[in-house]
Amino acid sequence: MATMEYQGYKIENIAKGKMDYYVYTELCKGCGLCLAKCPINAKGEKCLSWSKEVGIYQTPAVEPDPALCIGCGTCALICPDSAIRLEKKA
Amino acid sequence: MAYKLDIAPALPDAQNEEVGASKFCPGCGHGMVLKSLAFAIDDLGIKQKTVFGVDIGCCLLAWNYLDVDTVQNHHGRTTPVIYGVTRANPEAIGIAYMGDGGGLAIGAQHLVNAAVRGERMLIVLVNNTNYGMTGGQMAPTTLPGQVTETTPYGRDCDATGRPAKGAEMIAAIANPEKSYVARATISNMRKLRSTFKKALETVDKGGFAFVEVLSVCPLNWRTNNVDTWARLQQMEEYFEVKEFVSGSEGQNG
Numbered sequence: 001m002a003t004m005e006y007q008g009y010k011i012e013n014i015a016k017g018k019m020d021y022y023v024y025t026e027l028c029k030g031c032g033l034c035l036a037k038c039p040i041n042a043k044g045e046k047c048l049s050w051s052k053e054v055g056i057y058q059t060p061a062v063e064p065d066p067a068l069c070i071g072c073g074t075c076a077l078i079c080p081d082s083a084i085r086l087e088k089k090a
Numbered sequence: 091m092a093y094k095l096d097i098a099p100a101l102p103d104a105q106n107e108e109v110g111a112s113k114f115c116p117g118c119g120h121g122m123v124l125k126s127l128a129f130a131i132d133d134l135g136i137k138q139k140t141v142f143g144v145d146i147g148c149c150l151l152a153w154n155y156l157d158v159d160t161v162q163n164h165h166g167r168t169t170p171v172i173y174g175v176t177r178a179n180p181e182a183i184g185i186a187y188m189g190d191g192g193g194l195a196i197g198a199q200h201l202v203n204a205a206v207r208g209e210r211m212l213i214v215l216v217n218n219t220n221y222g223m224t225g226g227q228m229a230p231t232t233l234p235g236q237v238t239e240t241t242p243y244g245r246d247c248d249a250t251g252r253p254a255k256g257a258e259m260i261a262a263i264a265n266p267e268k269s270y271v272a273r274a275t276i277s278n279m280r281k282l283r284s285t286f287k288k289a290l291e292t293v294d295k296g297g298f299a300f301v302e303v304l305s306v307c308p309l310n311w312r313t314n315n316v317d318t319w320a321r322l323q324q325m326e327e328y329f330e331v332k333e334f335v336s337g338s339e340g341q342n343g
Binding site for chain 2: 004005006007008009010022024025026027029030031032033035036037053056057059076077078079080081082083085087
């Protein structure tokens, strides 16, 4: 199988510096289902928000706030197009 | 700006990586259902012997989504095509993938007869309460009072009947010892994956499996991301999410 190259952006040091957050702009369609499912903390804040980056349909993609994200992975689990990946740092 | 990333997305092995973004609308539930199905195929390691049949409707856009042998059929005729394949080739594991129109309207007869005979196949019925590809008309599963293109004042149950409950119907007629019948929802992705896994295990042992999945259609529902999940919750209240028949445990088929 041909090796694919993926375009996107990476947000480092989420979840207290333990993980990296990858968003693939060729896959993100900007549906926002992840934003609705992102859990809120005790102060009612969500870590995900719309990004300045755009997805494949030129609609905004998402980005987490590294200070708030706990790396639960709900967004990556429900993303219909697998556009989000959370990876633990080695 | 976006730049080249050093690792690939976490795609299941049974998913076709070369397609890139799927052809479904933004927010479509099919992506989540197919992702879970592909992970379940990976878990059991049955990618090489799986035959995947797609019906007409939005689900036909899955024709190259999975990296397994795929056949695309006439509307509602996925069920007979796939059990034809599994009868001719007893090694194969057949998966028929359809929407609520293909399964409960035009293909209802095939669905019923496959369940009565206990054909060796998995039927995945994705229920999004309307006909998505043609623009959101009323389907058999449209909720009472739901506004669609053809029911602009809400579905009137006196004139059009009550919503069809596919999983209950199949549970009533399927062989309780050799079948697996369940309803799942995309709001619980881990449960969805384990449901597909149990269903595929049942088929591997020679039984019949039917999984109805409650899904979303933000484009035709005209809902934003928050309202989409709220509408799905209404559907879960109407269509009970549970395992109806799980009689294959301890059986050898």
